[in-house]
Amino acid sequence: MVRRDFLAASAxxxxxxIGGGLFFRSATARAKESYPVSLSEEEWRKxxxxxQFAVLREEATERPFSSPLNxxxxxxxxxxxxxxxxxxxxxxxxxxxxxxxxFWEPVSETAVGTRSDYKLILPRTEVHCATCGGHLGHVFxxxxxxxxxRHCINGVALNFRAGATTAS
Ligand SMILES: [Zn+2]
Numbered sequence: 001m002v003r004r005d006f007l008a009a010s011a012x013x014x015x016x017x018i019g020g021g022l023f024f025r026s027a028t029a030r031a032k033e034s035y036p037v038s039l040s041e042e043e044w045r046k047x048x049x050x051x052q053f054a055v056l057r058e059e060a061t062e063r064p065f066s067s068p069l070n071x072x073x074x075x076x077x078x079x080x081x082x083x084x085x086x087x088x089x090x091x092x093x094x095x096x097x098x099x100x101x102x103f104w105e106p107v108s109e110t111a112v113g114t115r116s117d118y119k120l121i122l123p124r125t126e127v128h129c130a131t132c133g134g135h136l137g138h139v140f141x142x143x144x145x146x147x148x149x150r151h152c153i154n155g156v157a158l159n160f161r162a163g164a165t166t167a168s
Pocket of ligand 1: 080081082083084085129130131132133134
């Protein structure tokens, strides 16, 4: 009994240490990058809803099938909910069946940036808004032609702007 309690406590301590370490590294990496739109944490908290803040600024993931944008088939642009910059177009949207809005390419090469995310055991490609650094989602290599990419995006990180499908 004593031994098992000890092991459980050790496991909890290790988990806490890993979680804390990753959080620290993530915050450090973000701090080194600079973006055209740059607000303090307090300013972001005022500007965004709690859900938007959790995803855009803390890299949370929304529940699948929770975003009304998931089934949106209208023509238009998806803009970053943090800074209003177009990041995806309805022209590259497809139904991935995952429960998150999915796109096979960003609206332009420069609209988003990527980096490796080690939150899970295997590294994933994190994708964020190139203008404000807000976390959008992840990119996987199981998307449809012509790119084969699947940008799996949190709907709460996006606002939809009906109309033109290309960023001017
Ligand atoms: Zn942005």
